Amino acid sequence: MRNPLSDKVTAIKPSGIRKFFDLVSEMPDAISLGVGEPDFETPWRIREEGIYTLEKGKTFYTSNAGLKELKDEIGKYLKRKIKVKYKSEEILVTVGGSEGIDLAFRAMLDQGDEVLIPQPSFVSYLPCVSLAGGTPVVIDLQEKNDFKLTKEELEAAITPKTKMLVMPYPNNPTGAIMTREELEPIAELVKEHDLYVLSDEIYSELTYGQEHTSIASLPEMKERTLIINGFSKSYAMTGWRLGYICGPGNIVEQMLKIHQFAIMCAPTNSQYAAIEALKHCDKDVKEMRTAYNQRRRFLMHSFEKMGLQCFEPFGAFYVFPSIQEFNMTSEEFATRLLEEEKVAVIPGTAFGECGEGFLRVSYAYSIDSLKIAMERLACFISRLREEERA
Amino acid sequence: MEKVRKSILKYIEKNSRVDLKELAILIGSDEITVVNELAGMEQEGIIKGFHTLIDWSRTGVERVTALIEVRVTPTRGEGFDKLAKRICKYPEVTSAYLISGAYDLLITLEGKTLLEISTFVSERLSPMEDVMSTATHFILKKYKDYGITMFSSEKAERMPVTP
Numbered sequence: 001m002r003n004p005l006s007d008k009v010t011a012i013k014p015s016g017i018r019k020f021f022d023l024v025s026e027m028p029d030a031i032s033l034g035v036g037e038p039d040f041e042t043p044w045r046i047r048e049e050g051i052y053t054l055e056k057g058k059t060f061y062t063s064n065a066g067l068k069e070l071k072d073e074i075g076k077y078l079k080r081k082i083k084v085k086y087k088s089e090e091i092l093v094t095v096g097g098s099e100g101i102d103l104a105f106r107a108m109l110d111q112g113d114e115v116l117i118p119q120p121s122f123v124s125y126l127p128c129v130s131l132a133g134g135t136p137v138v139i140d141l142q143e144k145n146d147f148k149l150t151k152e153e154l155e156a157a158i159t160p161k162t163k164m165l166v167m168p169y170p171n172n173p174t175g176a177i178m179t180r181e182e183l184e185p186i187a188e189l190v191k192e193h194d195l196y197v198l199s200d201e202i203y204s205e206l207t208y209g210q211e212h213t214s215i216a217s218l219p220e221m222k223e224r225t226l227i228i229n230g231f232s233k234s235y236a237m238t239g240w241r242l243g244y245i246c247g248p249g250n251i252v253e254q255m256l257k258i259h260q261f262a263i264m265c266a267p268t269n270s271q272y273a274a275i276e277a278l279k280h281c282d283k284d285v286k287e288m289r290t291a292y293n294q295r296r297r298f299l300m301h302s303f304e305k306m307g308l309q310c311f312e313p314f315g316a317f318y319v320f321p322s323i324q325e326f327n328m329t330s331e332e333f334a335t336r337l338l339e340e341e342k343v344a345v346i347p348g349t350a351f352g353e354c355g356e357g358f359l360r361v362s363y364a365y366s367i368d369s370l371k372i373a374m375e376r377l378a379c380f381i382s383r384l385r386e387e388e389r390a
Numbered sequence: 391m392e393k394v395r396k397s398i399l400k401y402i403e404k405n406s407r408v409d410l411k412e413l414a415i416l417i418g419s420d421e422i423t424v425v426n427e428l429a430g431m432e433q434e435g436i437i438k439g440f441h442t443l444i445d446w447s448r449t450g451v452e453r454v455t456a457l458i459e460v461r462v463t464p465t466r467g468e469g470f471d472k473l474a475k476r477i478c479k480y481p482e483v484t485s486a487y488l489i490s491g492a493y494d495l496l497i498t499l500e501g502k503t504l505l506e507i508s509t510f511v512s513e514r515l516s517p518m519e520d521v522m523s524t525a526t527h528f529i530l531k532k533y534k535d536y537g538i539t540m541f542s543s544e545k546a547e548r549m550p551v552t553p
Contacts, residue, residue, distance in 0.1 A: 020551050021550065025550060293418075
């Protein structure tokens with residue numbers, strides 16, 4: 001029989017998270033800090049809107065790009081939040097932020113086009129670039145720079161084939177954010193080398209102490225930036241699978257073709273619910289942000305007490321402590337922590353090789369769970385230190 | 391209001407038993423500030439007390455709660471306050487509000503039995519000089535009190551590990 005599979009697909013490595021998922025699943029009493037989604041339920045008024053639209057029989061396809069009213073609300077939201085104006089035809093409603101990532105690469109890349117991907121970062125960028133026929137080029141971010149992308153790092157990675165740069169901020173898994181001042185030199189280089197930016201801003205509502213800045217809001221950057229955002233993290237709507245991508249009309253038009261043939265339209269019910277979210281749920285977002293911030297402070301304080309080195313992150317709901325003082329890989333550390341103390345965290349390497357020596361710890365959990373997990377982690381660490389001394 | 395005070399109040403409104411050292415960490419302050427602000431707010435009458443929310447219906451202890459609407463003739467110069475303050479003196483009155491709408495005061499009353507409450511209304515409340523009329527509503531079931539639902543609801547499970 002012939003090989004039924006595509007070489008392109010078989011060459012893709014399965015997600016490093018999968019392996020850990022299997023391990024944790026076998027341990028029902030483990031405390032997992034390995035989750036990349038909010039612990040809050042979707043605010044009730046959003047859920048109720050979803051229920052109402054089902055009752056009213058709004059169960060048909062919407063137009064491919066999404067409900068006009070939703071796109072208008074997204075436009076208003078972006079204007080309010082990041083001070084950039086998007087017209088209806090510059091917005092495409094997608095099945096989660098993930099679809100947007102895939103669409104952007106598929107619409108923009110030809111064989112051999114290079115895409116710069118700063119890592120550690122979300123697991124999808126690299127395989128999606130490969131699937132779209134592009135060449136992923138990884139930029140290893142440094143802890144000493146708080147995992148922000150620097151002008152020097154970017155400049156060193158640019159070649160004549162570079163077409164796109166992924167900007168994954170606020171960052172999963174490091175929690176790093178980038179301020180306007182830090183984005184400016186990046187934007188200058190992008191313009192100088194005529195690159196496009198895919199700015200994944202799915203965690204834009206979750207920044208602490210300072211507002212999120214979109215690179216699209218910098219001068220002359222809107223026309224070379226695609227923004228990905230969505231409802232999963234900000235409104236605790238992961239299971240609704242709803243996001244959006246916005247950018248220059250000519251790119252959106254081509255992405256729409258792929259979306260039209262592959263997806264048809266994002267879930268109708270979720271789209272109606274999302275209108276409610278954008279219109280009336282600022283307060284809910286603020287409350288969740290306050291809770292995340294409290295947990296963030298709690299974890300930072302716990303690490304400090306344990307003497308575990310960790311740069312202070314100001315975004316998303318992750319902290320990324322370093323375990324370089326212990327003589328083991330992230331995976332060994334995470335596996336032993338799970339087996340010996342029944343606490344699950346994700347090895348940093350799941351988000352790129354340069355995540356070696358780090359762990360992703362999610363704080364999308366109640367303070368009570370975090371407390372128990374931190375007690376166990378502290379025990380584990382002091383045991384490791386004793387072992388090393390012996 | 392100062393930010394730190396607001397953060398403290400918002401947190402302890404739902405978690406009054408929090409350890410103060412922990413509270414300081416959570417709101418990004420220090421323990422001394424938290425202790426001082428709490429003491430200050432108690433002294434200023436901002437913090438009135440620390441209560442426990444109990445679902446008595448699960449205990450087997452008999453308890454009856456009633457809401458009583460009261461229409462009142464306001465006293466010259468004192469409005470509704472004089473009568474309201476008198477009503478508040480009764481320990482079985484758990485809350486009393488001046489409200490807008492068809493009647494004036496809304497009182498919640500707790501007693502052991504229906505009889506105890508109806509006796510209070512007929513013998514104490516209604517005969518009061520400025521009380522024009524009352525309407526008593528017995529609470530049959532509490533679904534939610536002070537922001538907490540009394541029924542248990544299933545919590546959906548998240549997958550233990552996701553990217």
